[in-house]
Amino acid sequence: MKGILFEELLQPWIDRIKDESLREKVIATFQSALDKSGYTKEAQFLKMPFTLLTNCRGITFLEHTLAVTAGAVGLAQAQMAHYKKPPCEIDMDRLIAGGLLHDVGKIVEIEPFKGGYRKSRNGMCMRHPISGVALAYEQGLPPEVLNCIGCHAKEGEGRPQTVETILIHQADYATFDPLVMMEKGSLIS
Ligand SMILES: [Fe+2]
Numbered sequence: 001m002k003g004i005l006f007e008e009l010l011q012p013w014i015d016r017i018k019d020e021s022l023r024e025k026v027i028a029t030f031q032s033a034l035d036k037s038g039y040t041k042e043a044q045f046l047k048m049p050f051t052l053l054t055n056c057r058g059i060t061f062l063e064h065t066l067a068v069t070a071g072a073v074g075l076a077q078a079q080m081a082h083y084k085k086p087p088c089e090i091d092m093d094r095l096i097a098g099g100l101l102h103d104v105g106k107i108v109e110i111e112p113f114k115g116g117y118r119k120s121r122n123g124m125c126m127r128h129p130i131s132g133v134a135l136a137y138e139q140g141l142p143p144e145v146l147n148c149i150g151c152h153a154k155e156g157e158g159r160p161q162t163v164e165t166i167l168i169h170q171a172d173y174a175t176f177d178p179l180v181m182m183e184k185g186s187l188i189s
Pocket of ligand 1: 064103172
Protein backbone atom coordinates (compact mmCIF):
# COMPACT_ATOMS: atom_id res chain seq x y z
CA MET A 1 0.00 0.00 0.00
CA LYS A 2 1.41 3.39 -1.02
CA GLY A 3 0.58 6.76 0.43
CA ILE A 4 1.42 6.06 4.08
CA LEU A 5 4.04 8.53 5.22
CA PHE A 6 6.07 6.78 7.88
CA GLU A 7 8.37 9.83 8.02
CA GLU A 8 5.39 11.61 9.62
CA LEU A 9 3.76 8.74 11.52
CA LEU A 10 6.98 7.92 13.38
CA GLN A 11 7.50 11.45 14.68
CA PRO A 12 9.02 12.76 16.85
CA TRP A 13 11.33 9.79 17.25
CA ILE A 14 12.38 9.08 13.68
CA ASP A 15 13.96 12.55 13.38
CA ARG A 16 15.95 11.94 16.55
CA ILE A 17 17.97 9.19 14.87
CA LYS A 18 21.15 11.05 13.95
CA ASP A 19 22.46 8.59 11.38
CA GLU A 20 20.62 9.37 8.15
CA SER A 21 21.19 5.95 6.64
CA LEU A 22 19.80 4.25 9.77
CA ARG A 23 16.75 6.54 9.62
CA GLU A 24 16.13 5.60 6.00
CA LYS A 25 16.47 1.88 6.75
CA VAL A 26 13.90 2.14 9.57
CA ILE A 27 11.40 3.80 7.23
CA ALA A 28 12.15 1.32 4.43
CA THR A 29 11.47 -1.57 6.83
CA PHE A 30 8.05 -0.17 7.76
CA GLN A 31 7.18 0.37 4.09
CA SER A 32 8.34 -3.10 3.12
CA ALA A 33 6.27 -4.65 5.95
CA LEU A 34 3.21 -2.75 4.79
CA ASP A 35 3.78 -3.80 1.16
CA LYS A 36 3.88 -7.46 2.26
CA SER A 37 0.87 -7.13 4.59
CA GLY A 38 -2.84 -7.68 4.10
CA TYR A 39 -3.66 -3.98 4.50
CA THR A 40 -5.26 -2.29 1.51
CA LYS A 41 -6.73 0.80 3.18
CA GLU A 42 -4.87 3.39 5.19
CA ALA A 43 -7.59 3.57 7.86
CA GLN A 44 -7.41 -0.20 8.45
CA PHE A 45 -3.71 0.06 9.10
CA LEU A 46 -3.91 3.17 11.28
CA LYS A 47 -6.47 1.47 13.56
CA MET A 48 -4.57 -1.80 13.84
CA PRO A 49 -4.46 -2.91 17.50
CA PHE A 50 -1.01 -3.41 18.96
CA THR A 51 -1.79 -6.97 20.07
CA LEU A 52 -4.44 -9.63 19.73
CA LEU A 53 -3.37 -11.25 23.00
CA THR A 54 -5.47 -9.00 25.23
CA ASN A 55 -8.01 -6.18 25.05
CA CYS A 56 -6.04 -3.22 23.70
CA ARG A 57 -8.65 -0.71 24.88
CA GLY A 58 -8.23 1.26 21.68
CA ILE A 59 -4.45 1.56 21.80
CA THR A 60 -3.15 1.21 18.27
CA PHE A 61 0.03 -0.37 16.98
CA LEU A 62 1.46 3.06 16.13
CA GLU A 63 0.62 4.56 19.53
CA HIS A 64 2.24 1.57 21.24
CA THR A 65 5.34 1.77 19.03
CA LEU A 66 5.87 5.45 19.86
CA ALA A 67 5.11 4.95 23.58
CA VAL A 68 7.59 2.07 23.90
CA THR A 69 10.27 4.09 22.10
CA ALA A 70 9.63 7.03 24.44
CA GLY A 71 9.70 4.70 27.45
CA ALA A 72 12.99 3.07 26.45
CA VAL A 73 14.57 6.48 25.85
CA GLY A 74 13.27 7.64 29.26
CA LEU A 75 14.85 4.63 30.98
CA ALA A 76 18.17 5.39 29.27
CA GLN A 77 18.00 9.09 30.19
CA ALA A 78 17.17 8.26 33.81
CA GLN A 79 20.41 6.34 34.16
CA MET A 80 22.49 8.93 32.32
CA ALA A 81 21.04 11.74 34.45
CA HIS A 82 21.49 10.14 37.86
CA TYR A 83 24.47 7.78 37.67
CA LYS A 84 27.81 9.49 38.25
CA LYS A 85 29.37 6.71 36.21
CA PRO A 86 26.91 4.84 33.96
CA PRO A 87 27.93 1.15 33.91
CA CYS A 88 27.53 0.76 30.18
CA GLU A 89 27.23 2.98 27.16
CA ILE A 90 23.78 3.26 25.60
CA ASP A 91 23.64 3.95 21.87
CA MET A 92 20.68 6.31 21.44
CA ASP A 93 20.44 5.86 17.66
CA ARG A 94 20.30 2.11 18.11
CA LEU A 95 17.81 2.44 20.96
CA ILE A 96 15.40 4.64 18.98
CA ALA A 97 15.69 2.52 15.82
CA GLY A 98 15.14 -0.65 17.87
CA GLY A 99 12.20 0.89 19.73
CA LEU A 100 10.50 1.96 16.52
CA LEU A 101 11.11 -1.41 14.87
CA HIS A 102 10.60 -3.78 17.81
CA ASP A 103 7.06 -4.72 16.71
CA VAL A 104 7.34 -4.03 12.96
CA GLY A 105 6.67 -7.74 12.32
CA LYS A 106 3.13 -7.21 13.67
CA ILE A 107 2.27 -5.48 10.39
CA VAL A 108 2.48 -8.89 8.73
CA GLU A 109 1.37 -10.86 11.82
CA ILE A 110 -2.03 -9.15 12.15
CA GLU A 111 -4.37 -8.66 9.18
CA PRO A 112 -7.73 -6.96 8.68
CA PHE A 113 -10.69 -9.34 8.67
CA LYS A 114 -14.41 -8.58 8.39
CA GLY A 115 -14.15 -5.14 9.90
CA GLY A 116 -11.83 -6.39 12.65
CA TYR A 117 -8.42 -8.02 12.85
CA ARG A 118 -7.05 -11.55 13.08
CA LYS A 119 -3.76 -13.40 13.05
CA SER A 120 -2.50 -13.77 9.47
CA ARG A 121 -1.10 -16.94 7.89
CA ASN A 122 2.32 -15.32 8.33
CA GLY A 123 1.52 -14.77 12.01
CA MET A 124 0.51 -18.42 12.44
CA CYS A 125 3.87 -19.50 11.04
CA MET A 126 6.04 -17.07 13.06
CA ARG A 127 5.66 -14.47 15.75
CA HIS A 128 6.51 -10.83 15.10
CA PRO A 129 10.04 -10.92 16.59
CA ILE A 130 11.00 -13.45 13.90
CA SER A 131 9.21 -11.78 10.98
CA GLY A 132 10.47 -8.39 12.20
CA VAL A 133 14.08 -9.56 12.06
CA ALA A 134 13.54 -10.90 8.53
CA LEU A 135 12.04 -7.60 7.37
CA ALA A 136 14.78 -5.50 8.97
CA TYR A 137 17.60 -7.77 7.81
CA GLU A 138 16.33 -7.38 4.25
CA GLN A 139 16.69 -3.59 4.57
CA GLY A 140 20.24 -3.82 5.96
CA LEU A 141 19.65 -2.92 9.62
CA PRO A 142 22.70 -3.69 11.80
CA PRO A 143 22.75 -6.84 13.97
CA GLU A 144 22.43 -4.83 17.19
CA VAL A 145 19.07 -3.47 16.00
CA LEU A 146 18.07 -6.98 14.89
CA ASN A 147 18.75 -8.07 18.48
CA CYS A 148 16.29 -5.39 19.71
CA ILE A 149 13.62 -6.81 17.40
CA GLY A 150 14.31 -10.52 17.76
CA CYS A 151 15.02 -10.59 21.51
CA HIS A 152 12.64 -7.96 22.96
CA ALA A 153 9.93 -10.50 23.85
CA LYS A 154 9.90 -14.10 25.11
CA GLU A 155 12.15 -15.19 22.24
CA GLY A 156 14.88 -13.18 24.01
CA GLU A 157 14.51 -14.74 27.45
CA GLY A 158 17.85 -16.16 28.53
CA ARG A 159 19.46 -15.12 25.24
CA PRO A 160 22.27 -12.56 24.93
CA GLN A 161 20.74 -9.10 24.61
CA THR A 162 22.17 -5.63 24.05
CA VAL A 163 21.46 -3.03 26.73
CA GLU A 164 19.16 -1.31 24.23
CA THR A 165 17.13 -4.53 23.88
CA ILE A 166 16.73 -4.76 27.66
CA LEU A 167 15.41 -1.17 27.86
CA ILE A 168 12.96 -1.78 25.00
CA HIS A 169 11.81 -5.04 26.60
CA GLN A 170 11.09 -3.32 29.90
CA ALA A 171 9.28 -0.39 28.25
CA ASP A 172 7.26 -2.86 26.19
CA TYR A 173 6.11 -4.92 29.17
CA ALA A 174 5.34 -1.77 31.17
CA THR A 175 2.71 -0.95 28.54
CA PHE A 176 1.47 -4.52 28.05
CA ASP A 177 1.26 -6.00 31.55
CA PRO A 178 -1.28 -3.52 33.02
CA LEU A 179 -3.71 -4.33 30.18
CA VAL A 180 -3.38 -8.08 30.77
CA MET A 181 -3.84 -7.56 34.52
CA MET A 182 -6.92 -5.38 33.93
CA GLU A 183 -8.40 -8.16 31.83
CA LYS A 184 -7.71 -10.72 34.57
CA GLY A 185 -9.04 -8.38 37.29
CA SER A 186 -5.70 -8.31 39.10
CA LEU A 187 -4.81 -4.66 38.52
CA ILE A 188 -5.72 -2.63 41.61
CA SER A 189 -7.50 0.55 40.57
FE1 LIG B 1 5.63 -4.08 21.68
